[in-house]
Amino acid sequence: MALRQQEPALPITLLSDHPFLTHLPLQDYGITPRLLDRHEVDQQAFSSRSIKTRLNAYSPYQETLFLDADILPLQPVADLWADLNESDLAMVVDRLPMVSLCDHIAQEEKAYTLQRLPGNTVQFNSGVILWRDSLATQALFQQWHKEWQQFQKHDQLALIRAIKAVQIPVMKLPMTYNISPMDAAPLMGTDNGVHLLHCWGGMVASGAYRQFAKQYYPLVVETVAQFFADDHFEDLAMSNQALSYTKALLQRQTGEPIEI
Secondary structure (H helix, E strand, C coil): CHHHHHCCCCCEEEEECCHHHHHCCHHHHCEEEEECCHHHCCCCCCHHHHHHCCHHHCCCCCEEEEECCCEEECCCCHHHHHHHHCCCEEEEEEEEEEHHHCCCCCHHHHHHHHCCCCCCCEEEEEEEEEEECCHHHHHHHHHHHHHHCCCCCCCHHHHHHHHHHHCCCCEEECHHHCECHHHHHHHCCCCCCCCEEECCCCHHHHCHHHHHHHHHCHHHHHHHHHHHHCHHHHHHHHHCCCCCCCEEEEECCCCCCCCC
């Protein structure tokens, strides 16, 4: 809903395994829900990464912008699609820009990666991914999932290995399209304002994400809270204990028909 305020006409698909998804009035806001079936998602701690590394199979769009569940849109994003004129794939470089600096992935996988890639290999952040469906990106997602299956935990180093394996060029997006609150603080209120705030590192579970959202979208937060305060949702919450996995898939607004 926050994204819809920034992009009134952009087609949006919300991908989730949470049973609440089909009960929310998302279509009133022009958002298409896509509920994952139980057979599509297992109950492992990192099962969401199995979906993420195969996102191209779940996007109904020819050109897709993927946003992690902990991304908060603060400005319009439609201008991003011009970057696909340069490459079929575009991402923001991670705040720790080299593989050797990666600090959120198990040492075993990091060592495995460094045996195959130079330490100064660019590390992209997989929280925001812009791509065009093509043979090159299809090969990338196939390789990404294969690389992820090696350890079946985090997905980011698997993505870097896959990029190198298939030799796909990556367009570097401005940091304001995937930036942490800490790095974003000096940019708030400036001409280089933040487009997509990435509230990673447990900010969703701690409630920090909600506080950021409430600061910029008080009516959206209040509306969502009212949805879940409904007795029907309380009953549903008691009868279901699914792991939430929510992703946004956005398509470029064009006048051309899209094959689905």
